[in-house]
Amino acid sequence: MLSGKTDNLKKGTLPRLDPAAYIGYKHVSFTAVTLDRRHVFVRRAVVDPCIAMLSEDCARHNCECLVYVFMPDHVHLILHGCDASSDVLQSHNTWKGRTGNELCGQFMCHTIWQPRSRDHVLRSHEYERGALRNMLQYALQNPARAGLVSTWQDYPFVGSLIGPYDIRHPYWWDWFYNGRE
Template sequence: MKTNSWDGSESHPYRDVIGRRALPHDPPLSLDPAQEIFFITICCKQRRSNQLCHSEVASILFEAARFYEREQRWFVHVMVLMPDHVHFLVSFGLDATMTNLVASWKRFTSRRAKIQWQRDFFDHRLRGDEGWREKGDYILQNPVRAGLVAKYEDWPYVLLPAER
C-alpha cells in the first residue's frame, strides 16, 4: 500500500520549491476557494521606502482590486496599503488560482504604478478557529502599530467592501 508520506527514497515532489524556502500557494483541490478567506501580504522589492502610500498609486492598486471583483476573480474583504507592502483578506473565485491571480495583479499594478514587487507573496488560509474579523482588525490596525496614525480610521489607504 502506497502512503502519502515521503521517505526520502526518491526525489521529493517539492524539492526545487523547498530549496527556495517556499511552498506552493494554491489550496488543496478539496477546498472551495470561494468559501475560504486568505490573509495575503505582498511586499515591495525595496523595503523601508514609501512606494505605495501615494494617492495616485493607491488609486491604481484599489481600482485593479475592484476590477478583479467585477470580473468575479476575487472578493477583497479588506485591503490596507502600507508604505512598502500591502495586506488583504481575500476570497477567490472558482475559475482562478491564487498563484496566477496574485501574479496577474502584481504584473498589472507593477506596470501601471511602476512598483517593483518582491518575487513571491505570503499567504495564510484562515482556519475555523481564526476569525476573519479579528484578522481584519489586525490588518486595519497596522498603520496604528507602525505609528503612522493615531487611529485606523484616519489612514487613507484602506479599501473596505462598503467603499465599492
C-alpha cells in the same frame, strides 16, 4: 517537505500551498512587499489606480476583496473566493503583475515587488476560533501599529471592495459579520 506545501522550493523562497488550495470559497490573507522596502504607496495618485486594478482583477477571477491596507512599503489584501471555481491566488498574482507593470513605468524601475507574497489560507477549523475576524483586524491595525496614525480609521489607504458601507462606518462590521462566520 512541509505538509501540504509544494516541495520545489529554492533557498530563500517562501513555501506555497498547492495551487488547488486557493480555488473555491477560500479566505486568503496576502502580504505583498515592495523590493528593498521602497516607499511606493504614500500618495493617493499611486494607490487609487492600484485599488481600481484590484477591483477589476477580483471581478475577473470571481473574488471579493474584504480588506485592503496599502502601507508605504507593503500591501495587505484579504481576498475571498465567491464560488467553487474562484481562483484567489490567480486574482492576487494578476493584480500584482498589473500593478508592477504600471508602477515600474511611474518609478522608472525594473520591478516593484519582491518575488513572493506571504499568504495564509484559512482552514475550516480556524473559523471556529474567529480567525477571519482576527485576520481582518490584524491587517486593519497595521497603520496604527506602525505609528503612522493613532487609529486605523485615520489612515487614508484602507478599505474594502464589498458592501454598502465604508469600512470605517460602524455598520460595516455588523453587515459584514452577519452570516460570514
